[in-house]
Amino acid sequence: MADHFEKNERFDQGMKTRRSVLGDAHVDRAQTVTTGFDRPFQQLITEAAWGTVWSGNHWTKRERSMVTIALLAALGQDDELAMHVSATANTGASPEDIREALLHVAIYAGVPAANHAIKIAKRVYDEMDADKTSREET
Incomplete structure (x- = not known):
């Protein structure tokens, strides 16, 4: 392709x-x-x-990652949001960075958008942790 x-x-x-x-x-x-x-x-x-x-x-991948996740959360782009949260494993953005970005979403784009994005981020981080644990066990 x-x-x-x-x-x-x-x-x-x-x-x-x-x-x-x-x-x-x-x-x-x-x-x-x-x-x-x-x-x-x-x-x-x-x-x-x-x-x-x-x-x-001008920006690091970490900074771009945080901004991208905030924008996707504000726009309600759930699939892209999940993909970019998963990509934080490669960008250097920590869960704490993403939490801070989503707090900004709550203030500037609305609590419902941030609340939904936090649920998605928690799910993705749980999946990433489970995957990491499974790899460590093998």
Whole structure:
């Protein structure tokens, strides 16, 4: 699937950054299900979101992660929120960082949005802990 993308410097940088944040397994799964219908969208987000915004040099991945999670929570984007909470394992944003970001959401975007996002973050962190425990036991 990935071989059908238009390769360019921004795409290559985006793919590198996307993999460093979301992990190879996630990106490989996304690539596997990409079709001709959504390939232009995948090209766009790889170049714009990952190759430009996430690849900038002014903020750290930790800072970008906190801001992204706050925005996704405020907008009620549950699936993307869960994905980015999971990605904190790669960005360096701690659960305490995310809690602080979600407190900002409560004040600036509303308590219901923050409350829902906190439930999602708790679930994702519990899953991450369970996965880590299971790997340690094997």
